[in-house]
Amino acid sequence: MAAVQLCLCILAVKVVLGEACEKFRNTGECCSMCPAGTGMESSCGHEDTKCQPCQDGVSFSDSEGLAACRLCVRCPMGISELARCTTTQDTQCDCGEHFFLRRDGNSTSGLCGYCNICGKGAGVVRPCSPLGNTVCKVCQPGTYSKERSYVKPCIPCSRCGQDEVEIRSCQPDSDTVCMVKDLNILSRPSSSDGPREFPRWPTMSKEMDNRSSASPDSGDPRLTPQDLGGSNNILVYVSVLAAVVLGLLLYVAYKCWKSCQQKQALAKARVGELNNAGEAEKLHSDSGVFLDSHSLQDSQPSKGSKRDSKQDTRLYVNLPPHRKEEVERVLAEGGSRSWRQLANTLGYEQDRVDVFGRGQDPIHTLLTDWAQQEGSTLGLLCSALTRIERPDIIAVLTSTTQGMSVV
Known part of the structure; x- marks a missing residue:
């Protein structure tokens, strides 16, 4: 019993002195931590922690702790190595911008994953790099972050000046809101008596003459320079509000107009495809030469040299199966990184991309899913392929194939 009380007393003293440990020995003393480059061989109990050095190029430990050495990871196929594994640092791979090497537990195989974005109300503590994913932290009191970012930390909140009053305090996702104290909107002379009234505008010249000739003791409210200034401020605020509302209405009208244009373009493309199919049937019945729908659709890209492939309004879902397979x-051939980049460029979230990656044929699943969406044209696909620098696939989409066969 006395030994237990002694251990508790020693623990309390160390906590007060700021020497709290992750683990304690049976005697109440702190277990020694294994430094970086070494891993725990046996945990402490009656004896202190035993550490052993990590093997260069085989295992590593990048921080002090009570864990064993971790095995070095291998870069995925097709990804170059930036730095080899040492006893204090894991392998670094060139996954590209906004990507990092992701590993599961102590597995030696790694995959290039998409870097996380710190959302509103959180700042970047450590940006994404070959060393690991983005590390985010919720903004502490006195700091804020109002935008999503890969690199920006939380920034200090603004402070209202001496001539301002705080309307809303600083939040993790928004800065402090201040307003000037004296706007003179409803101000009255300090010598006026009675309840405060709203300023009133004269409507006739006769009324103005009456007000100008009224005695100070008549008790009628008179317009002061402060009243005129306050009324002008109200007119300015109303004008700004009207301009904002008008701008919003114009923006909505513009978006509706653009949407109608896109729908009309898609309708024209579908009508053109139906007309081409009718011509193919007529050719088959008249000349005895069979022109299948696959070759008919393949003949369209032959005009790609005369028009920009990015403006092609044909739908991807109507491509012949052999062209889709190509x-x-x-x-x-570009590996996992290539189709993942295409998915992100087409607007897929990272969680959805990971779901595709767990399937047997993620590329076929991605393109089939995208083809079912409205507006999935070859022009849109070519634009995405241009952004990820895959002109070879654009050449496949726009190449000319012969589809004529004699029956």
């Missing part, structure tokens, strides 16, 4: 095969 696109998927060429895209697969």
Whole structure:
């Protein structure tokens, strides 16, 4: 019993002195931590912690702790190595901008994952790099972050000046809101008696003459320079509000107009495809030469040299199966990173991309899912492929194939 009380007393003293430990020995003393470059061989109990050095190029430990050495990770196929594994640092791989090497537990195989974005109300503590994913932290009192970012930390909140009053305090996702104290909107002379009234504008010249000739003791409210200034401020605020509302209405009208134009373009493209299909049937019945729908659709890209492939309004879902298979095969040659970049460029969230990656054929799943969406044209796909620098796939989409066969 006395030994237990002694251990508790020693622990209390160390906590008060700021020497709290992660683990204690049976005697109440702190267990020694294994420094970086070494890992725990056996945990402490009756004896202190035993550490052993990590093997260069095989295992590592990048921080002090009570854990064993971790195995070095290998870069994915097709990804170059930036720095080899040492006893204090894991392997660094060149996954590209906004990507990092992700590993599961102590596995030696790694995958290039998309970097996290710190949302509103959180700042970047450590930006995404070959060393690891983005580290975010909620903004502490006195700081804020009002935008999503890969690199920006929380910034200090603003302070209202001496001539300002705080309307809303600083929040993690917004700065302090201040307003000038004396706006003179409803101000009255300090010598006036009675309840405060709103300023009133004269409507006739006769009324103005009456007000100008009224005696100071008549008790009628008279317009003062402060009243005129306050009324002007109200007119300015109303004018600004009207301009904002008008701007919003114009923006909504513009968006509706653009949407109608896109729908009309898609309708024209579909009508053109139906007309081409009718011409193919007529050719088959008249000349005995069969022109299948696949070759008919393949003949359209032959005009790609005369027009920009990014303006192609044909739908991807109407491509012949063999052309889709060729696109998927060429895209697969770029590895996992290539189709993931295409998915992000097409607007897919990272969680959805990871779901595709767990399937047997993620590229086919991605393109099939995207083709079911409205507006999935070849022009949009070519634009996305241009952004990820895959002109070889654009060439497959716009290449000319012969689809004529004699029956």
